[in-house]
Amino acid sequence: MQGYYPLFTAIPLAAAFFNLLVCKLNQKIADYIAFIVTAVLAVMAVKMVFLAPFVYKVGNWDPPFGILLVSDGLSSLMLVVINVISFLAVIFSFKYMTTYTAKPKYYSLFMLMIAGMNGVVITGDMFNLYVFLEIASIASYALVGFGTGKRELEASFKYLILGGVASTAVLFGIAFLYSMSGTLNMPDLAAQLEVTTSPRALAFVIALFIMGFGLKASAVPFHAWLPDAHPSAPAPISAMLSGVLIKALGMYTIMRIMFNVIGRNTLVSTLIMFLGALSMVVAGLLALGQTDFKRMLAYSSISQMGYVLIGLGLAFNPEVDVLIASLALIGALFHLVNHAVFKSLLFLCSGAIEYRTGTRQLDKLGGLIKKMPLTGLTCSIGSFSIAGVPPFNGFWSKLIIILALLRAGYWIYGSIAVVVGFITLLYFIKLQRKAIFGAVPPALAKVREAPFAMVLPLVILAALCLVMGLAYQVVEDHLLVAAKDILLDKTAFMNLLTGG
Amino acid sequence: MDNLENEIRDTNKGMTSIVKTIVRYVMGIIVIFGAYIVLYGHLTPGGGFAGGVILASAYVILTLAFGRELALGKMSNTAASVLDNLGALAFIVIGILGFTAGAFFLNFLAKGEQFRLFSAGIIPLCNIAIGIKVTASLFAIFIALSIFGRFIYQMTDVEESGGEE
Amino acid sequence: MFLYFLTLVLMVMGLYCLIAKKNIVKKIIGIVIMEYSINLFLILIGYKKDGIAPILLKNVSVEELTSRGVDPLPQALVLTSIVIGLGTLALMVAICLRIYEKYKTFDMSKINKLKG
Secondary structure (H helix, E strand, O other), X not given: OHHHOOHHHHHHHHHHHHHHHHOOOOOOHHHHHHHHXXXXXXXXXXXXXXXXXXXXXXXXXXXXXXXXXXXXXXXXXXXXXXXXXXXXXXXXXHHHHHHOOOHHHHXXXXXXXXXXXXXXXXXXXXXXXXXXXXXXXXXXXXHHOOOXXXXXXXXXXXXXXXXXXXXXXHHHHHHHHHHHHOOOEHHHHHHHHHOOOOHHHHHHHHHHHHHHHHHHHOOHHHOOOXXXXXXXXXXXXXXXXXXXXXXXXXXXXXXXXXXXXXXXXXXXXXHHHHHHXXXXXXXXHHHHOOOEHHXXXXXXXXXXXXXXXXXXXXXXXXXXXXXXXXHHHHHHHXXXXXXXXXXXXXXXXXXXXXXXXXXXXXXXXXXXXXXXXXXXXXXXXXXXXXXXXXXXXXXXHHHHHHHHHHHOOOHHHHHHHHHHHHHHHHHHHHHHHHHHOOOOOHHXXXXXXXXXXHHHHHHHHHHHHHHHHHOHHHHHHHHHHHXXXXXXXXXXXXXXXXXX | OHHHHHHHHHOOOOOOHHHHHHHHHHHHHHHHHHHHHHHOOOOOOOOHHHHHHHHHHHHHXXXXXXXXXXXXXXXXXXXXXXXXXXXXXXXXXXXXHHHHOOOOXXXXXXXXXXXXXXXXXXXXXXXXHHHHHHHHHHHHHHHHHHHHHHXXXXXXXXXXXXXXX | OHHHHHHHHHHHHHHHHHHHOOEHHHHHHHHHHHHHHHHHHHHHHHOOOXXXXXXXXXXXXXXXXXXXXXXXXXXXXXXXHHHHHHHHHHHHHHHHHHHHHHHOOOEHHHOOOOOO
């Protein structure tokens, strides 16, 4: 299994190009290729969880010279999230994407995006990370504009411009790091930065990375593109963008580089926590006023990412007690996984509703629980999860983050997190009342349940919401603790090179 | 739609005979130079991307001088996209073949003697694959953008004159 | 040191162009200027006075190469980032053309279907 680690990017890349070749002969094959590839990747990703950390040398080149792939708790966690959600999104696409033309091209871009995200997660080399970041970003720019309507193109262009600025900032930061240390290898770089003599240059690099990766993760001052881009994409892509892409390109990179490469720092911790609190409040309030189903979900994504950021920021502070830092980090990672599950569930629900009713304006919807019982039920479960209603998974992660904030003495941030929890509940109740419950408008009298290929991923994701809520201890033991350990222990990461 | 495209093609028969003559002489040199850069990428500066750009620019010059029809006759849009995908696939397959010797992108072929054309194992093969991919994809991008740009130009032209009437 | 500041100035010029210009083609030009300023910065990192090209040729000994040759890694990085920039540029131009097709304008302030 260890030897096949690079296949996480090689398989989807090969599939993307192979798909475009074969689709000239037969359009139908694209569906099967995408299904098989994502299924294989999902199984491989689940298997990776049970392996001990290791490093893989591409082409057998020794570490400081060659490209290194790193497998540890964090990357296996992210691999599971990416590949399982993408597998479900592909199943959803079978029926949904029949409303669009050029299905093979869609799957090829989808595969490129998966390849890019997997690459970002498995790599242990700074420049390689940039390259895969760009592969995933370019594929997502194209996918956002896939509908080629007025709105889609405008959203795609905005996303492109801001994403271009983010990539430039990231590349600048990487160039700066290289000029400081003369290496691009992450464990090696971490060791070099321990003894750096120029803290001001490092501060500049941190600023560039927070700007670049913050733009990719859409923390609030950098959030302008997300509410346009995510609703404009086709629903499975919205689910992938909101559920996975902002985490793999934004959150994961922030975690990996800040914790493992640069090291914990009080000032940066304050900054990240402030960004998180700002994201939570601003995006939460903006979400209240939305009338578009998907747009509300997009704003809620920014708001929920704020929880993850605030948890990360707290754990990033070296003065905080190790126990509280681990608590905050487990909360943040758990919320990241949970958000991937319920936000993709909600976006896929919005896709199913749009597929049957033809609209996503909340005012025109209503009473869908009677017309589309399974979609309505799963949508309600997703809403309860994200709002933090007890038996579901969102409750535990928010509770852990708030507990960690209060125990560390951050009363203001803790109360903000509680209040934003209420705001989340408020706008999801609004969404439920307008779309799922209430009277059926006459225009929707003939609406039927969504097709099986669309309901299946919804049911699986809703079941995941419930199971992860009830058995959160299992999730914590098998997924989160290993990821937390590697994040909090910089020397363990540096020793990956020598130790194995 | 078809009529409009034919119309665009008619108006795009190329440049004057001076340009055509010079391009006819220079073409071969450019192609040979591009091929040299690709094939000797492991020994001298250059490689797949640089050589591919030169090869693609040969096609671009051809299009500019003789019009799109002739260039598309040499390499059609479909052929370009097939070559593009084949090049990329070949590159990945070379990487995956490294598994036969133990690792991804492992240089599993004999390295040969230094400074020879047939040396350095898989690197020349990778260069050729990249060269094909870059040539085809740059040409495809150029053709797509030029067709699309002309199409829009024509469309707005028609609409503007229609508005005056 | 002065050269490094010049690349920074170039980057800020690109950023200004990106923010202040309303024409989307000019915005694209601004982003390209930014990307190229970073490429220049990367090349400058590898620069060495009186350096030679980092290529092993028949008339260059290994010792001479390691002592005088410039750092080859930034050059490889620049090549990669140029390729990526090319891909982004092609996509940007294509989307820009499609926007013109739909909106009949390049003015960003008139392209405002999305609000909120």
